[in-house]
Every structure is written in C-alpha cells, then in structure tokens.
Amino acid sequence: MKTWIYIDHFKGEVQPGSWEALGLGKTFGAVSAIVFGAGMDAVTKAAFEYGADEVIVADDAALADYRAEPYASTLSALASSLTPDLILLPTTARTRELSAMCAVDLNSGVLTDISALEADGDPSTSLRIVVTRPIYEGKVLEKTVCSAKPAFVTLRSRAFPKPAPEAGRTGTLTKAETKADAKSTVEGYSATEAAVNIGDAAVIVSGGRGVSNNPSLGLDEKATAQKGFELVGDLATVLGGAVGASRAAVDGGYITYAHQVGQTGKVVAPDLYIACGISGAIQHLVGMRNAKLIVAINKDAEAPIYTQARYGVVGDLFVIVPALTEAMRRKLGK
Amino acid sequence: MKIIACIKQVPDSEAKVKAENGQVTWGEAPLVINPFDEYAVEGALQQKEANGGTVTALCVGPESARDALKHALAMGADEAILVSDPALENIDSVGAARVLAAAIVKIGGADMVMFGRQTLDNGSGLTPPQTARVLGWPMLGWVGQIKVEGGSVTVDRVLEEGRQIVKANMPAVLSIVQSIGEPRYPSFMGIRKASKATIPVWSLADLGIGAPAAVVTREAIMNPPTRETVCEIITGETPEAIADALAEKIMAEKVL
Numbered sequence: 001m002k003t004w005i006y007i008d009h010f011k012g013e014v015q016p017g018s019w020e021a022l023g024l025g026k027t028f029g030a031v032s033a034i035v036f037g038a039g040m041d042a043v044t045k046a047a048f049e050y051g052a053d054e055v056i057v058a059d060d061a062a063l064a065d066y067r068a069e070p071y072a073s074t075l076s077a078l079a080s081s082l083t084p085d086l087i088l089l090p091t092t093a094r095t096r097e098l099s100a101m102c103a104v105d106l107n108s109g110v111l112t113d114i115s116a117l118e119a120d121g122d123p124s125t126s127l128r129i130v131v132t133r134p135i136y137e138g139k140v141l142e143k144t145v146c147s148a149k150p151a152f153v154t155l156r157s158r159a160f161p162k163p164a165p166e167a168g169r170t171g172t173l174t175k176a177e178t179k180a181d182a183k184s185t186v187e188g189y190s191a192t193e194a195a196v197n198i199g200d201a202a203v204i205v206s207g208g209r210g211v212s213n214n215p216s217l218g219l220d221e222k223a224t225a226q227k228g229f230e231l232v233g234d235l236a237t238v239l240g241g242a243v244g245a246s247r248a249a250v251d252g253g254y255i256t257y258a259h260q261v262g263q264t265g266k267v268v269a270p271d272l273y274i275a276c277g278i279s280g281a282i283q284h285l286v287g288m289r290n291a292k293l294i295v296a297i298n299k300d301a302e303a304p305i306y307t308q309a310r311y312g313v314v315g316d317l318f319v320i321v322p323a324l325t326e327a328m329r330r331k332l333g334k
Numbered sequence: 335m336k337i338i339a340c341i342k343q344v345p346d347s348e349a350k351v352k353a354e355n356g357q358v359t360w361g362e363a364p365l366v367i368n369p370f371d372e373y374a375v376e377g378a379l380q381q382k383e384a385n386g387g388t389v390t391a392l393c394v395g396p397e398s399a400r401d402a403l404k405h406a407l408a409m410g411a412d413e414a415i416l417v418s419d420p421a422l423e424n425i426d427s428v429g430a431a432r433v434l435a436a437a438i439v440k441i442g443g444a445d446m447v448m449f450g451r452q453t454l455d456n457g458s459g460l461t462p463p464q465t466a467r468v469l470g471w472p473m474l475g476w477v478g479q480i481k482v483e484g485g486s487v488t489v490d491r492v493l494e495e496g497r498q499i500v501k502a503n504m505p506a507v508l509s510i511v512q513s514i515g516e517p518r519y520p521s522f523m524g525i526r527k528a529s530k531a532t533i534p535v536w537s538l539a540d541l542g543i544g545a546p547a548a549v550v551t552r553e554a555i556m557n558p559p560t561r562e563t564v565c566e567i568i569t570g571e572t573p574e575a576i577a578d579a580l581a582e583k584i585m586a587e588k589v590l
Contacts, residue, residue: 109550148549183472184502323577
C-alpha cells in the first residue's frame with residue numbers, strides 16, 4: 001500500500017498530530033511525507049527524523065502563506081500522477097479544507113477525526129479503508145468506508161502514539177511542482193486573540209459556570225468569573241496544561257470560544273482533565289470523556305460530571321483549586 | 335448584493351442521540367436548524383443590512399427540513415429553497431457539495447455563499463470547501479468578521495493560531511464561526527411571514543443533474559464504550575488536606 005502523510009504546519013511550526021499520522025502510516029510499511037510551504041528545510045529534516053522514508057516537498061514562495069486552493073491543487077496534481085492509496089493527515093482547520101478540496105478534484109472521499117483505521121482488501125484491486133469516527137458530537141460512533149483512492153483520512157488528535165524522532169535519520173528527497181492558483185491574499189495577522197489549542201494538550205483544566213459563583217468575593221459576575229479562571233489558569237500552568245471551558249462559561253462571556261470543550265467546541269482526549277465548577281451537561285461530557293483521568297471539583301454532589309470522574313471533590317473551587325495548585329506545585333517540585 | 339445561506343436540519347443538541355438496532359435515534363427531541371448554520375444566517379443578514387440586497391436560505395434534505403428553512407425566514411431571510419429528492423438519501427459530502435453547487439448556480443447571481451463551519455450530525459466540515467471547489471470560487475473558512483468593498487470581501491479568519499486577515503474577489507464561499515455574533519431571535523413579524531411563505535422544492539431533475547454516487551459509506555454505528563468508573567470522593571479536615579490527598583492520587587495515576 002502506498003501511504004502518504006501530509007505534514008501540517010503553521011509558518012513552519014508543525015502540528016504535532018502530523019507525527020502521530022506518520023507513526024500510524026509506518027504500521028503499513030514505507031511512507032512518503034508531503035511538505036508544502038516556503039523555507040521548508042527544517043520541516044523536511046524533522047519529517048525524515050520522525051520516520052518518513054521519502055519527503056515530497058513543494059518549497060515555493062507562492063506557498064508561503066497557507067491558502068486552501070494552491071495547496072489543494074498542488075496535492076491533487078501530485079496524487080493524480082503518483083497514485084497513493086491512502087493520505088493521512090492530522091485534523092486541523094487547514095487539513096479539513098485541503099483534503100475536502102482534493103477529494104473533489106480526485107473523485108474520492110475524506111474520513112475526518114478518526115480514532116481507528118483498518119485497511120482490508122487487496123491494495124492494488126479492492127482496497128477498503130475502514131475507520132471509526134464520531135458523529136453527533138461523539139454521542140454515536142460510525143464505522144465508515146472510503147472505497148475510492150486515494151482515501152483521505154484525518155486523525156483525531158492524540159488518538160495514535162507519536163513516534164520518537166531519530167536524530168540524523170534521512171531518506172529520499174523528491175521535489176514537487178507548485179500549482180500557484182491562489183484565489184485569495186493574506187493581508188495580515190492580528191494577535192488580538194492568543195493562540196489556544198486545547199486539542200493537543202496533555203493536561204486540561206477547565207472552568208464552568210461555577211467560576212462565577214462566589215458571592216463572598218463581593219464582585220459582580222464577570223469579575224468573579226475572571227478571578228475563577230485565574231485560579232483555573234494557575235493550576236493549568238503548574239501542570240503544564242491548557243485552560244478549557246464549558247459552553248456555559250463561554251456563553252457567559254467569561255472566556256473566549258477557543259477554550260470551549262464539548263458540543264460546538266472541541267472534543268479532547270488529554271491524559272488528565274480537571275473539571276472545575278462544571279456540572280457536566282451531556283454536550284460537555286461527550287467532549288471530554290475520552291480523557292485518561294478525569295477529576296471533578298464541584299459544589300453539587302449530584303452533578304453528572306461525577307459519573308465520568310475517577311476522583312471528585314465536593315466543595316468550592318475558589319478554595320479547593322488554589323490548594324490543589326499548591327499541593328501539585330510541591331509534588332512536582334516546582 | 336445576493337447572499338445564499340446554506341443550512342441543514344439536525345436533532346437538537348440536547349438530544350440523547352443513540353445507536354439502536356442499527357439506526358441513529360434521538361427519541362422525542364426536535365429537529366432544528368443546525369446551530370452552526372444559525373451563525374451563517376446571522377452573518378448573511380448582517381451583510382444584507384450593511385450593503386443592501388437579499389438573503390436566500392438553501393437546504394438539501396427531506397421534506398421535514400422545511401421547518402429549518404422557516405427558522406431562517408423568521409430570522410429575516412427573504413426566500414428559502416429546499417432541494418429534496420429520494421435519490422439523495424445516502425449521498426456523501428462531495429455529493430452534497432455537487433448538489434448545493436448546482437442549486438447555487440440555478441439560483442444565480444450570488445455574491446457570497448455562507449455556511450456554518452460544520453454540522454452537528456456528521457461534524458466533518460467538508461461540505462463548505464467542497465462546494466467552493468465545485469463552483470471554482472475562493473473559500474474563506476472559519477470567518478468571524480466580514481467587510482465588503484467593491485467586488486471584494488475581506489474577512490478575519492478565527493484559527494487555532496490566531497486571527498488571519500484574508501481578502502478575495504466575490505463571488506466567494508464563507509464558513510462562519512461564533513465570533514460573527516449571536517444569531518438573532520426570530521421576531522413575531524418574522525415568524526408570521528415565515529408561516530405564510532411558500533418554499534419551492536427542487537428535485538435533481540430540476541437541477542439538471544443525476545444522483546451523485548457515494549464513495550464514502552457508513553457500514554455500522556455503535557454507542558461509544560461506557561466508562562467503567564466509580565468516582566472516589568476525596569474528603570478531609572481542611573482544604574489543604576483534601577488537596578494534598580487528591581494530588582497524591584493524581585501523582586499515583588502517572589498521567590503527568
């Protein structure tokens with residue numbers, strides 16, 4: 001089976017799910033990594049070190065800023081001439097667009113956000129790529145097959161192990177031709193919203209409606225919530241993790257949408273998830289229940305969050321969270 | 335300016351959706367307009383208010399999807415069109431994009447086509463870029479702000495890495511995210527207008543295309559494995575004692 005891995009990056013910063021895809025690809029044999037952009041030497045080197053046997057690179061000023069159209073045209077042209085069976089990608093806003101457009105060009109299909117993959121049938125005649133993926137926000141799983149080639153498959157973040165890089169490892173470098181048919185221009189970036197990517201975080205500490213509930217502070221709702229998220233953030237910092245939020249907290253205007261876990265937000269699967277002041281509506285639970293270890297801190301002992309949690313504390317997050325931050329700081333020697 | 339807002343009908347987000355006898359079920363929960371698509375309708379109405387013009391709501395789905403279109407009309411859309419055909423039951427996302435593109439061409443004269451960034455049911459987010467690709471129009475995904483000037487549109491794309499400002503010529507396809515602003519509630523007048531509106535139904539024959547063959551097909555559905563967990567409630571004399579006991583447990587799980 002001819003397997004390609006698309007290495008997704010933002011201005012040279014590789015999305016870690018790309019390496020997870022490379023690791024999965026290697027289980028089927030030799031793999032080629034696809035690298036598009038401008039000034040891609042470091043990314044190419046990393047792709048070899050993470051296990052690529054070949055790197056097919058289109059390194060061109062026309063690809064400096066990611067735009068769906070030229071990236072899709074370049075990938076579609078390569079795939080039509082070199083006929084891979086399977087193209088694996090991490091799941092990001094870029095790869096959803098890119099694979100979507102290539103599937104139109106190549107009359108094939110895309111399976112997004114998958115957590116398991118099997119290849120059956122004869123690779124040359126009757127290959128079937130069968131995956132498991134969430135539907136209805138993870139309330140149900142489907143087994144879905146793509147019967148055309150190449151099958152585009154985007155992997156759920158952290159669902160597959162990341163291989164260890166091997167320093168100095170190299171392979172075949174192949175240069176690809178760029179299709180510079182951009183239909184838009186990037187005018188700039190505004191840094192008004194800090195970068196947040198809870199999808200890749202190994203530890204997430206989340207706040208819910210409870211962060212605004214502490215009358216003893218004598219503050220209004222928003223100011224209380226701000227204080228609450230400060231405490232949540234302190235714990236996340238000590239644990240080297242990211243800050244998440246429930247929909248209630250986002251709807252309340254306590255924190256930006258980029259932090260939202262669950263329904264209409266992000267589905268996450270960290271090693272440790274600490275839910276602070278989150279009651280656990282079904283839409284939240286489907287977004288975090290694949291975490292390895294779940295800890296809940298809530299005032300209400302009957303909150304549904306405890307049905308998913310391994311450990312719970314029934315109490316005021318404004319008291320428990322700072323105490324836990326201190327305790328973890330000591331245990332971790334920070 | 336002519337804006338088309340593409341919407342879909344899905345089970346309400348509160349619904350207890352389950353796999354039951356090989357079918358997806360959601361009990362008595364209502365079918366509603368896909369919540370992400372409400373942002374598309376909101377974005378379309380904002381642009382109509384800013385630049386003049388009309389908003390057409392477009393949906394591919396069964397007869398019942400009329401209700402989702404009526405919601406868009408009640409919010410303020412000028413007209414609504416349903417594409418419905420028994421041959422569309424098992425289409426995949428590329429197929430849906432080909433049907434939508436044919437309908438967008440038949441409506442004619444669109445300057446902008448707006449989608450929600452994904453649907454609550456399939457959740458793949460593939461259809462907006464695929465529709466753009468079929469039409470050959472620029473795709474501006476994950477848009478939180480829109481400014482139209484002459485024949486071009488400049489948007490703020492809300493990405494994981496921050497905000498990116500991108501400009502393209504119209505016609506263009508946009509997918510809209512929450513930053514556009516909360517979708518407006520239907521007004522009393524809007525609801526009355528929507529209840530009286532006639533919604534034309536187009537078949538594949540009306541669009542002049544055949545049923546697209548699906549290359550992505552569902553083989554089985556299942557409920558996610560339930561978590562076999564009993565929650566151990568940590569107690570103690572003082573918050574510090576509780577925190578210390580909990581920290582001990584977390585360390586022992588070796589997840590850090």
